Amino acid sequence: MIERILEPILRKKCEESKIVVLKGARRTGRLTLVSRIINLEDPTIGIIDCSNKKERKAMNEPEALRAFSRDKKVVIIRDAQLLENLQEFIDFAIELDSLENLLLICSFEPELHEDLWEALREQGLELNLFPLSYPESAKFHGLVQEDKMLEQRLIYGYYPEVVTNEDQAEKLVSEIIESSIFTQLGASERINKKENLIKLLRHLAFNIGKVISFNDLGKKCGLDNETVERYVKLFAKANLLVLISSYNNGHRYELKKSHVVYFLDNGIRNALIRAFQPLEFRNDAEELWKNFVISERFKANEYAGRKPEVFFWLTHTKQEVDYLEITNGEAFGAKMSWEDSKKIKIPASFSELYPQIKVTGINKKTFWTFLRK
Known part of the structure; x- marks a missing residue:
């Protein structure tokens, strides 16, 4: 494992x-992680699965929930947002x-x-679990082997079952789209235009890494710009997107x-546009x-408990710094x-304008240092 x-x-x-919140998209291994520290077979451990409508309906009765909990040492509520x-x-x-x-x-x-x-956030009791990270996979597979798999990761991403079933990667990452995007938001969130979404x-x-316009996106998708902005921010909060503002x-x-947008997982991005070709046949490697x-x-910042402000920098003359x-x-x-032979120009x-800010070129040979910075 x-x-x-x-x-x-x-x-x-x-x-x-007593109370801990574990957030993460579905199929990132949330319950598997919990099972590493709690014996789920113990009869004093109670699990309520709110993704099951019957179970959720029964537990929405306050007395039923209380009765369920009275003889338990630990109660785990899956999809508690529902x-x-x-x-x-x-x-x-x-x-x-x-x-x-x-x-x-x-x-x-x-x-x-x-x-x-x-109170929960002040005490660090809201934790985020993501798809696997490069350091986690490298520790398991070995650094040399993980570096050999970089192209695979850029295409299929890091969802645990995708990494552990490489021969079925394309099928699995396509299946994850439905379960991780459309069924995981809170009960009160208005996601009622699935086709537009x-x-x-x-x-x-x-358009990853390109400046987006909520208004232009809305016109293309049949949504008003306020709805587009709300959806984008919802999925950023749900750890499916990274939304970065200009500096x-x-x-x-x-x-x-x-703003520019990136996806928390390359595989999800590629599944959305059905693009699983090897890098040599693509024009979007960069x-x-x-x-x-x-x-x-x-991921590295979140796991280390760092909360930096994050930006990109761009001018109207196309001078750009990808990340600040x-x-x-x-x-x-x-x-x-991506090309380690290419000289990166700052x-x-x-x-x-900003002599106090050091900008570093990041390629395949140097990104590990960047992640550990």
Whole structure:
């Protein structure tokens, strides 16, 4: 079994706190991770699966949920964001001395009181699980072998079952689209235009790393610009997309109030546009590489507990820095290239405007250092 970076963190949080929230898209291995620290066969461990409509309907009765929990040491609620009376049950669980842990497994933020969210986040009790990361897979397969598999990862991504069943990768990643995108949001989220939504996601997939216009996307997808923006931000919150804003200080030619989008998993992006050809037959290798590196950096920051501000920089004359990261006033940047023989040019205009920000070229030989920075 591939060891997850989050395992010791989740174990420690469950030892320290009664309530822990584990967020992650479906099929990222959430329950598998939980099973590494909790014996799910123990009769004192109760699991409620809210993706099952009958089970969810039964447990939406407050007394049924309470009765279920009274003889349990641990209660695990899968897809907890779908449970209507979740906050009421949490209030009950806090007072139930016999209950040692309440673990909420979610693919989207459940509706909880703001003061509870504030307390959970302040104590680091909201954890995010992603598809496998490069370091996790490299530890399992060995660094040399993982480097050989880079092209495969750029095409099929890092969902656990895809990595462990490489001969079925295309079939599996296509199946994951439905389960990870359309069935994982909160019960109150209005996702009622599935056909329009899939159009939107495909347009985003074709335009990873390019400046997007919510208004233009809406016209192409039959949605108004406010709905487009809401959907994009929803899927960023659900850890399927990374939404990055433009960096500017009011200098001439700098883009302002602009955004680019990347996917948290290359395989999901490629499945949306049905593009699984080898890199030698594609014209989007550079975009795939940027998506891969930025998504891996995103995972690394989350697992390390870092919360940097993240930007891209672009001018109207097409001078560009792919990625900027700022933490406590300290900043660094990166420009990326899949071809390690290609010299990466840092825009002179950026260096003149921001001499304090060092920009590094990231290719296949240097990205491991970038992930560990």
